[in-house]
Amino acid sequence: MSWFENLLPGRIRTEGGSRKTIPQGLWTKCPGCAAVLYRAELERNHDVCPKCDHHNRIDARRRLDLFLDPEPREELGADLQSGDPLRFRDSKKYKDRLTAAQKTTGENDALVVLRGKLKAQAIVAAAFEFKFMGGSMGSVVGERFVLGVQAAIKQRCPLVCFAASGGARMQESLFSLMQMAKTSAALNQLAQQGLPFISVLTDPTMGGVSASLAMLGDLNIAEPNALIGFAGPRVIEQTVRETLPAGFQRSEFLLEKGAIDQIIDRRQLRDQLAITLSILCHRAPPA
Amino acid sequence: MNLDFLEFEQPIAEMLAKIEELRMMGNDSQVDIQDEIARLEAKSKALTASIFSRLTPWQTTQLARHPLRPYTLDYIEQIVDDFQELHGDRSFADDPSIVAGIGRLAGKPLMLIGHQKGRNTQQKIRRNFGMPRPEGYRKALRLLQMAERFRLPVVTFIDTPGAYPGVGAEERGQSEAIARNLFVMAGLRTPIVAVVIGEGGSGGALAIGVADRVLMLQYGTYSVISPEGCASILWKDAAKADLAAEAMAITASDLKQQGLIDEIIPEPTGGAHRDYATMANNLKAAMVDALEPLVTELPDLLMENRQKRLLAYGAFSA
Numbered sequence: 001m002s003w004f005e006n007l008l009p010g011r012i013r014t015e016g017g018s019r020k021t022i023p024q025g026l027w028t029k030c031p032g033c034a035a036v037l038y039r040a041e042l043e044r045n046h047d048v049c050p051k052c053d054h055h056n057r058i059d060a061r062r063r064l065d066l067f068l069d070p071e072p073r074e075e076l077g078a079d080l081q082s083g084d085p086l087r088f089r090d091s092k093k094y095k096d097r098l099t100a101a102q103k104t105t106g107e108n109d110a111l112v113v114l115r116g117k118l119k120a121q122a123i124v125a126a127a128f129e130f131k132f133m134g135g136s137m138g139s140v141v142g143e144r145f146v147l148g149v150q151a152a153i154k155q156r157c158p159l160v161c162f163a164a165s166g167g168a169r170m171q172e173s174l175f176s177l178m179q180m181a182k183t184s185a186a187l188n189q190l191a192q193q194g195l196p197f198i199s200v201l202t203d204p205t206m207g208g209v210s211a212s213l214a215m216l217g218d219l220n221i222a223e224p225n226a227l228i229g230f231a232g233p234r235v236i237e238q239t240v241r242e243t244l245p246a247g248f249q250r251s252e253f254l255l256e257k258g259a260i261d262q263i264i265d266r267r268q269l270r271d272q273l274a275i276t277l278s279i280l281c282h283r284a285p286p287a
Numbered sequence: 288m289n290l291d292f293l294e295f296e297q298p299i300a301e302m303l304a305k306i307e308e309l310r311m312m313g314n315d316s317q318v319d320i321q322d323e324i325a326r327l328e329a330k331s332k333a334l335t336a337s338i339f340s341r342l343t344p345w346q347t348t349q350l351a352r353h354p355l356r357p358y359t360l361d362y363i364e365q366i367v368d369d370f371q372e373l374h375g376d377r378s379f380a381d382d383p384s385i386v387a388g389i390g391r392l393a394g395k396p397l398m399l400i401g402h403q404k405g406r407n408t409q410q411k412i413r414r415n416f417g418m419p420r421p422e423g424y425r426k427a428l429r430l431l432q433m434a435e436r437f438r439l440p441v442v443t444f445i446d447t448p449g450a451y452p453g454v455g456a457e458e459r460g461q462s463e464a465i466a467r468n469l470f471v472m473a474g475l476r477t478p479i480v481a482v483v484i485g486e487g488g489s490g491g492a493l494a495i496g497v498a499d500r501v502l503m504l505q506y507g508t509y510s511v512i513s514p515e516g517c518a519s520i521l522w523k524d525a526a527k528a529d530l531a532a533e534a535m536a537i538t539a540s541d542l543k544q545q546g547l548i549d550e551i552i553p554e555p556t557g558g559a560h561r562d563y564a565t566m567a568n569n570l571k572a573a574m575v576d577a578l579e580p581l582v583t584e585l586p587d588l589l590m591e592n593r594q595k596r597l598l599a600y601g602a603f604s605a
Contacts, residue, residue, distance in 0.1 A: 080603050080604070081603060083603050083604060086535070086536050088535075089534065090521035090530075090531075090534065091522065139600075139601035139603040140603050142600070143603055146598055168511045169511075170511055170512055170517050170521060170535070172602065173535040173537070174510060174547050175547070175602050177489060177490070179600065180466075180469055180493055181496075181497050181597050181600065182600045182601065184466060184469035184473055184597075185470075185474075185594045185597035188470050189594065192474070208511070210462040210466075211461070211465040211466050211469075211494075212465070212466050212490075213466070215460075215462045215467075216466050216467070230452070230490070231450075231453075231461070232452075236457065239453060244454065248454070257459070258460075259463060
């Protein structure tokens with residue numbers, strides 16, 4: 001204890017000393033503005049910083065939970081298990097990477113698809129789990145997406161997909177590349193049926209996912225300041241050998257360049273998409 | 288070292304140089320060395336066959352990128368009659384890394400679209416090393432839709448390291464351009480045959496590769512990411528590209544085995560670049576064969592079958 005602390009009144013000293021007893025994770029620092037935020041309050045705010053509106057990345061389940069009505073919900077393709085057609089191994093086996101990702105996320109692959117309701121109207125909603133191998137698209141992701149499209153066609157309802165992905169899943173090699181063709185073909189069928197597809201681009205949406213289903217929305221909508229593009233910024237920097245301008249490949253940049261329809265704050269997404277879909281589907285405004 | 292030959296081809300280069308030397312000698316000496324030349328030629332052929340019978344996936348990758356390998360326009364010249372190249376996406380520019388146009392294949396009209404690489408430095412830069420920008424894909428899109436309108440079957444030639452990763456390409460929507468082509472090709476009511484003639488580099492290749500039949504030249508490659516790219520991400524070392532090439536199973540024979548392509552088009556001994564004419568003949572025959580059953584199909588049925596095929600891609604269990 002330094003001479004200075006001796007001079008302090010007791011109350012201040014105790015506060016300093018008890019800091020170690022605060023449970024981990026109760027407070028969190030905003031990556032946007034460095035403000036220290038109360039975790040529970042941040043969650044109530046849809047994981048958007050109340051100070052600077054920074055949109056934190058969120059899990060697929062939580063994403064869908066915030067978006068859909070609480071009831072009814074039915075998961076599609078939950079039992080699908082990834083194959084390992086090439087018995088791929090780099091420094092680790094693909095099988096082991098899958099198991100590790102399943103353990104950390106509680107998901108068995110990188111896309112969750114639910115049939116449910118949005119303000120009492122039928123909808124199919126899909127969300128990428130970025131924590132599962134970078135939200136990469138392999139065969140299970142592709143198949144679940146197709147199941148989602150088929151359910152939307154069967155129920156004649158819209159499809160919404162929240163993208164968050166680094167791209168194709170290298171460990172499945174050409175099988176993963178073909179998921180781009182597969183998901184795009186499914187969306188072609190949805191479009192032929194006159195049913196809307198809304199693609200919500202969240203941080204980050206890159207590579208093969210961006211170059212297929214994510215850019216094929218009747219409406220492409222982004223959350224604020226999400227990184228969205230085909231090639232990653234580092235790859236581009238290495239190619240053109242110059243520093244990229246600030247805001248490059250961010251939502252606001254894409255809006256300016258005409259690539260997306262709207263940027264919508266996460267806290268307004270549910271309300272706004274319900275209105276948009278009610279117009280596209282010729283229904284009365286949502287209650 | 289002969290730069291027209293890859294490292295593993297050097298023994299062949301040496302042998303050919305020796306034959307050439309003998310020929311020169313034969314010209315100004317009285318000795319008849321024709322027998323010796325014939326003997327060496329046979330030996331060189333056997334050597335080539337032996338080297339090419341046990342290529343590693345990485346060596347195949349190098350062959351697919353061989354500086355002498357025939358490119359789209361080389362094949363068009365030999366295969367397509369009355370070819371008319373058509374330019375431009377009608378909104379921004381003409382992208383020379385994709386060539387497209389109409390012509391005749393064995394007397395029948397068709398639309399041909401392919402990646403184009405450059406041969407010398409100047410051409411390489413003009414063709415952007417075969418890496419298209421969005422306007423290239425949008426030119427392809429425009430002509431795909433035109434092909435549907437005029438009931439022209441489409442053949443595409445795939446030969447690209449990938450879509451160009453540049454600032455302008457991103458600004459003009461590289462992702463959307465690729466995605467749109469996948470979407471439209473999946474629903475096109477005219478036959479599409481895609482042929483991987485060299486490098487099938489990821490989304491940039493697939494963007495003109497959605498088809499009723501996918502063919503591949505014997506020493507072509509087709510992969511979700513370049514072996515170097517895969518190695519630098521998964522092995523943290525681009526020099527491990529040979530391992531990545533092996534792990535990703537990117538050769539024609541591997542992909543055929545997995546049911547991801549329909550047919551392998553054989554290359555002449557020593558690869559397509561050693562005999563353009565034979566290669567062009569093989570390619571032409573394969574194109575004619577692939578198109579034949581497709582052109583008589585009803586357009587709606589054709590498209591439905593294509594979609595069924597696309598939706599069946601995947602390796603998973605329930």
